[in-house]
Amino acid sequence: MTPLVSIIIPCYNQGQYLQETLQSILDQTYSNWECLIINDGSIDNTDEIAQKWLQKDSRFSYYYQENRGVSSARNLGLRFLKGEFVQFLDSDDVLAIDKIEIAINELAKKSVKEYGIVISNFELFRENQKDVLPPYCNFEERYFDYESILFIWNELFTIPLHCGFFDVKFFEDFKFNESLNAYEDWVMWVLFFKNNKTECIFIDKPLALYRINPNSVTMTKNMLPDYIKAYVYLKQFLSVEEYNRLSLILIERFSKSTNLFKCKFEDLKKTNVYKLGLLLKKASIKSGFRKELRILFVKLNHLYEDKFNKRKT
Template structure:
């Protein structure tokens, strides 16, 4: 398994200005048995020219073009043509550390129960510093995504869930994919290394994810993976009961705090703020 091929999938749309950095981080890998598939998702920039330069430099780079159909479709095209046992997606504006793949493959070799291996991350670009993400658990995954797109997994798992969901054009496709491959079992490992560098831009697809778009995506996820959300968070009835209990606890605590404040004010200042304190 140590020599297993890794297929690195790089979908590109309007990211040509960053693509050289991303592909250089691929070329710098200490793990050598990889191929890198660049997918031009109908980008109007010079993505093809840059890709051809890298193919001329190293034949492990490959290139495909499709009419614009979104990142899920672009990844699926790349993985369909991938020869690797393992898949590592990287967006065309991000980077990976030179030893990331090597550490990930070692982890898979030691633990056959692993389905996903990822790492610590840093932000760069318009914002810098550690990208602090909560530890993984299925229950936490039901509340929000904490695994970025650039994690390694087996191609067979991608095949089992029929790939990334092409209908999620507006975002959250990574979250949906992790739910799909993990909800029925399998372990996840976050390596104790910083291996992924996430570019922050003032304008990005993620920052446009709000309002009706976000609501529609949440509705879609809730229906598609209802079994997962019920198992991890409970039914709507259980959620409603828990919410009522939390509200009751809040008001009970608030009532108690008001009483203490009034007692203090009455004792030392002769007046109350919230109500009357009877003195015997």
């Protein structure tokens, strides 16, 4: 079993790390791959570095677009790939040299129709790959199902995208939501497990390395607006029961994990939407997301009123 594997690397102003990332592809023990470097409008030396790697190995290809975000860059890669399997990799992260080979070998032992996703464990690293830290969450195979990904994502675990290895069939009817700058991977995992009812293979080895990069998007921006946008976007795919349950989980999670809500759970029913809006304003939520936040908290207010009214009866 030696299918072509397409590796998609979106790049935006991470030229200082790109060589290390591409070297981890060139070093793969599995050789039948293509690597699509997608330059998402970088203004650093990304173009120069990519051109050098095109000369180094013909399996690398290069595409440029004006800056449209990581989701758009990944979608461009999906449009031009030729492989039977897909591996995503951010331009500041790296793969263990045998990640692709191990994934292919594990799939060869199974029915690809039933097992179209391989998930490996991961480690964190700083500037030096030898300076390794344990992952920020503990993977357990029981988490890799639809309900866990929908309801306890960000609570007990998340799955870095480059931990995954995918049959290309999953992307026939899926494209990353280009309005999301974060949590687009959460949406992807939710929809894959909801729509495909697939089994996944879990490899409990750190085959993906996640760089602790202080300049990355996840380290430099407030992620709450994107979380809310992803939540609102998912509504169209969820049942009423699922959406209501997710709404309750989100408000309880925010009340526990942030200083936005100092009132106890019992007092939330007394907190009106206006007060919630003031609290959110203090948390520096950008004005462009007021509509999404209003939708969320109006709904949550109604849900809590219903919940406490039922307790009284």
